[in-house]
Amino acid sequence: MSVISVRDVHKRFAENHVLKGINLSVQQGEGVILLGANGCGKSTLMRSICGLTPIDSGDIHIQGQSMIKAKRHEVRAMRSQVGVVFQRFNLVGNLSVFQNVLYGALGKERFGLLSCMAPFASQANRDKAMACLERVKLAHKAGEKADQLSGGQQQRVAIARMLMQEPPIVLADEPIASLDPKSGREVMELLWEVTKERGLTVVCTLHHLDVALQYGDRFIGMMDGKVQIDANREQISKEQLESLYIHEKTDEQQQEEAAPALTPAEAVG
Numbered sequence: 001m002s003v004i005s006v007r008d009v010h011k012r013f014a015e016n017h018v019l020k021g022i023n024l025s026v027q028q029g030e031g032v033i034l035l036g037a038n039g040c041g042k043s044t045l046m047r048s049i050c051g052l053t054p055i056d057s058g059d060i061h062i063q064g065q066s067m068i069k070a071k072r073h074e075v076r077a078m079r080s081q082v083g084v085v086f087q088r089f090n091l092v093g094n095l096s097v098f099q100n101v102l103y104g105a106l107g108k109e110r111f112g113l114l115s116c117m118a119p120f121a122s123q124a125n126r127d128k129a130m131a132c133l134e135r136v137k138l139a140h141k142a143g144e145k146a147d148q149l150s151g152g153q154q155q156r157v158a159i160a161r162m163l164m165q166e167p168p169i170v171l172a173d174e175p176i177a178s179l180d181p182k183s184g185r186e187v188m189e190l191l192w193e194v195t196k197e198r199g200l201t202v203v204c205t206l207h208h209l210d211v212a213l214q215y216g217d218r219f220i221g222m223m224d225g226k227v228q229i230d231a232n233r234e235q236i237s238k239e240q241l242e243s244l245y246i247h248e249k250t251d252e253q254q255q256e257e258a259a260p261a262l263t264p265a266e267a268v269g
């Protein structure tokens with residue numbers, strides 16, 4: 001079954017036509033790497049799939065349910081099906097690691113924020129948060145403030161929070177872009193391991209082709225607001241993927257055009 005289906009999606013920011021009729025579907029359990037030059041619209045597409053950026057036309061179905069037709073409370077429920085691990089970690093820096101992981105339960109708790117605050121959280125949620133921290137090997141850091149941790153550790157906390165959420169779908173937008181190569185490899189390894197062991201569907205954008213080629217089951221390449229490549233690992237070569245970058249923008253152009261950062265609240269749906 002398609003767990004994500006994107007149908008003829010268009011998105012403009014003023015005169016900038018960023019998504020020009022995107023079509024793709026992702027099956028249950030697939031690990032898809034989304035590639036493309038700076039500014040080609042990968043983050044915009046990811047944010048649209050998790051309901052953070054409204055689209056202009058077309059539709060996105062999550063687990064068969066239309067995002068366009070969904071009512072407000074239904075969109076919230078749909079968003080809780082999608083876990084996010086984004087480049088900037090999106091943790092609440094001055095709160096504990098444990099508290100940040102507990103927030104992963106937010107979308108599931110009937111009584112909202114209060115029932116995810118450490119003093120009021122159920123024992124079941126507290127135990128689960130510790131188990132998620134153990135899975136990412138950071139249980140010993142539970143009591144520390146999130147912003148005291150290294151970048152790699154913070155991204156592992158973001159992964160633990162995503163595990164706490166128990167989403168069937170994970171969107172990872174440049175999850176290792178802020179990390180040094182060694183931490184980046186460890187985080188990518190962990191992300192792929194935990195999602196594969198739970199049979200989750202993952203769409204992950206990455207900048208480094210060599211890293212991408214180590215992980216993807218399938219590669220979707222975007223160029224000029226459209227899907228240019230959509231191929232399984234065995235059907236694609238590195239050279240074909242490199243062709244997506246012939247019009248790569250400079251770092252300065254990219255900084256000027258950066259999409260807004262995700263807030264911690266947006267990260268937990």
Ligand SMILES: Nc1ncnc2c1ncn2[C@@H]1O[C@H](COP(=O)(O)OP(=O)(O)OP(=O)(O)O)[C@@H](O)[C@H]1O
Pocket residue numbers: 013016018036037038039040041042043044045254256257258259260
């Ligand atoms: N909130 C926004 N407001 C205005 N323009 C935006 C916004 N978000 C994205 N854009 C524009 O949309 C285009 C695509 O940006 P997006 O961040 O989706 O690209 P990307 O492929 O993820 O790039 P990168 O690889 O550099 O992160 C850019 O031209 C950017 O300026």
